Amino acid sequence: MEFKDISTDRIDYGQGKLDISDLALNPIDQLAKWLEQAKQFGARDYNAFILGTLDEDGYPTTRVVLLRDCQDAGLTFYTNYESDKGRAMEGHNKVSANFFWADMERQVRVLGQAQRVSEIESDEYFASRPRESQIGAWASQQSRALSDRSELEEAVKAFTKEFEGREVTRPPHWGGFRIVPHTFEFWQGRSSRLHDRLVYSKAANHWDITRLNP
Numbered sequence: 001m002e003f004k005d006i007s008t009d010r011i012d013y014g015q016g017k018l019d020i021s022d023l024a025l026n027p028i029d030q031l032a033k034w035l036e037q038a039k040q041f042g043a044r045d046y047n048a049f050i051l052g053t054l055d056e057d058g059y060p061t062t063r064v065v066l067l068r069d070c071q072d073a074g075l076t077f078y079t080n081y082e083s084d085k086g087r088a089m090e091g092h093n094k095v096s097a098n099f100f101w102a103d104m105e106r107q108v109r110v111l112g113q114a115q116r117v118s119e120i121e122s123d124e125y126f127a128s129r130p131r132e133s134q135i136g137a138w139a140s141q142q143s144r145a146l147s148d149r150s151e152l153e154e155a156v157k158a159f160t161k162e163f164e165g166r167e168v169t170r171p172p173h174w175g176g177f178r179i180v181p182h183t184f185e186f187w188q189g190r191s192s193r194l195h196d197r198l199v200y201s202k203a204a205n206h207w208d209i210t211r212l213n214p
């Protein structure tokens with residue numbers, strides 16, 4: 001079946017504009033500001049971003065993850081270190097992040113290098129998760145094949161029993177990655193596709209900001 005509307009559906013963007021004078025000196029502060037605005041706006045999963053990694057065959061692969069910390073040190077998210085993305089980043093740590101808030105007509109693109117956060121940091125974050133998610137981290141061999149959903153459900157039952165009456169400790173294969181960024185692009189949709197694009201590039205002790213053609 002052909003879905004014709006996609007060749008004709010168009011939105012002319014006009015919710016905002018972006019000038020260098022509007023931006024914070026530091027792109028992490030700017031990202032934090034846009035995250036806060038997206039939250040206030042009511043954007044669902046406002047802290048979700050598309051993480052891009054390179055697999056061992058050189059394919060760029062992407063998936064959504066949730067940002068859990070946004071500080072000068074970098075952007076932190078949590079995952080299974082033995083998942084496809086976890087293995088990809090151990091082999092090749094250059095990654096991209098893309099935040100998109102459709103109803104605000106905004107995106108942010110980030111480039112940087114991923115590194116594991118400390119064990120203590122992962123422990124602290126793991127301890128803050130709901131118990132069911134903690135059990136899930138033990139039960140799921142993320143990205144590996146399952147013969148059937150019941151295999152996963154059995155693993156959940158087994159770990160629920162194993163941890164009965166005690167704290168669920170963090171599995172060694174689960175923890176955080178921090179993207180240490182060197183480039184950010186802030187994009188605001190404008191009318192007639194003449195969007196605003198402002199790029200921060202890391203210099204020795206400051207960030208340079210450049211405007212790009214849309």
Ligand SMILES: Cc1cc2nc3c(=O)[nH]c(=O)nc-3n(C[C@H](O)[C@H](O)[C@H](O)COP(=O)(O)O)c2cc1C
Nearest residue numbers: 045048063064065066078079080083084085086143
């Ligand atoms: C809204 C949303 C949030 C997600 N958050 C995470 C996350 O924080 N960490 C994670 O490992 N997977 C998260 N996922 C699942 C990933 O997109 C992906 O399916 C999973 O991590 C396996 O990816 P991989 O096989 O490329 O390693 C999320 C998915 C969605 C749609």
